[in-house]
Amino acid sequence: MIGNFARWRSFWAAASLIWLAGVAGPAAAQAPALAPLDPPQAVRVAYVPILKFATVYVAESRGLFKKYGLDVKLDTVKSGTEAIAFLDKGSVDVGGISIVASLWAAWNRGLDIRVIAPGALDPMKDGPTKFIVRKDLIDSGAVKTVADLKGRRIGGAGGPGSGAEYFISKALETAKLTIRDVQLMNIGNADLPAAIETKSVDAVLLSSPYSDQILKAGTGTLLMQDITPGLMTVAFVGSGKFVKERPEAAQRFVLAMAEAARLMQGPDYLSQPNIDAYMKYTASTVEGLRTGSPAVYDPNVAIPVDGLADLERVHRENGRTEYDKPLDMAKVVDTRFVTKAIELLGKAPTN
Template identity: 35%
Template structure:
């Protein structure tokens, strides 16, 4: 082989290796639940926002957010999501270096996609009229130390009650509808789409026409320690994510997916989730999401206070120990202030 051919072969091999390394470096693994709560990530991928930032996203489905903690700890997963539960704080206390970096979904007035349902027959009979009537009821929440349990505590406080006044049972959200229908439980803190299905099926009704726990941070975006060390890539991911969250916000109107971008958002959700009915998406109550990405630390602190009072979290830890809003702040500095899209007539 001539020297020229040899050098050409070496250069070609080097270029292939370099391209492969660059691709590996720019591939970000993201844990999802394959539900509408993943809207921000799904929109960013489908609209090409990640691609605009030079990022190739690999979506990895998980049955629950709790299962994301271990791969986030090892760096096998770069980005995860879920609730800021007692388990998250306990993981950090065990030296798992993960951080909450952005809002993924919260409850706001008019956007109570997570709320307290009461069996309709108990309302019709007059057994339930106010929060004080929760006394003696069997109420389901998702899991011990979950945000839904803290939300139940807020509802009970409105009725002058405590957790000792109800019989709490732990059921995954998908099981709430059947349990309500079979009268195995009297009430539940649950989320969409179970809420709409229960109401439309005349199985249950909302305990209150207003949001019970406005501001509660139900879902968050979490970065692994390994991913955070590449601040440039982690910030570029956040830029794409917040662009998507703003696109999602433009789909919201009047407590529904009815804004200017709603049709596109619904198409993306239909393509990527189990619900394939566009009309149903327009009937459910969507989650609120901060267009600037920051989480509600006051609500998180309130939940943590409850977890500590119940003994679910016993270590010396505060919300500031698990939240890092610098990536969202850097993304907003790059993108500028959010300007809601106005529907054209």
């Protein structure tokens, strides 16, 4: 224990000196020249193979984990729920997961995992999630604003506690309505265009390509977009064992992720090394990558704690949790690794 503490203290001392030396010059935006851990430390990561976790693919493929003395192994899982089970057992160190309603109850009961870095964020403008109303209701004047949806049937994938319910709830809040003021219908994304066409629903919440299908067919009209700009619905979480017993490895993991995010900004998002990384760890195609709308990868890897608290609030107020008081975000988030990473790297400009 004493030896671990000494190594940890030496790491911070050396890192702080490097940061202070470079903060005044151009090197402040570059990664600090930290010596790799010797011997390298193994870190096991469970992830769902989607692009929202792309920072970990880039960090691994471009040698950033190795640079900081980490031997990272990426294991695919079918769902975030599976990853959480592995994290809870301590058989993996980090998981890429979606923040779903059931997690709040688990955290409230003492689930020992913490958000240590963000996944992709929703764009600030022209985001993929759209709230679409049947065109005939718009044309007749029956629906002019969100307020006119009171009592109407709204389709979304996932049902109670889902991401769709959260987005619909946030849209309804703009008209001082709640999810209880509408009829929420659980319909798969692929079936939502038909539901609009057959008039079995009045409005839908969905993303591309299904939203594009409705708008192109002329059966629906866009009512609202960019409902929650900058929202984080996926995150990298560390097991309690990992962040408590190996904080030096956790710190370097987050540092590599921050450096990866900086290699994914603007046109660099589709640089060949990055495309190779995306292709290696997901089922993406080059055409899909080049024509699709990229997600947002914050170069400062900030964890939007206020956004997480809002997610929890909406799920709680919708009755999707087993408790009724706000959850302490200290049970959910550990920001110390992100904070130190940005101290070391310097803060990057954002658009």
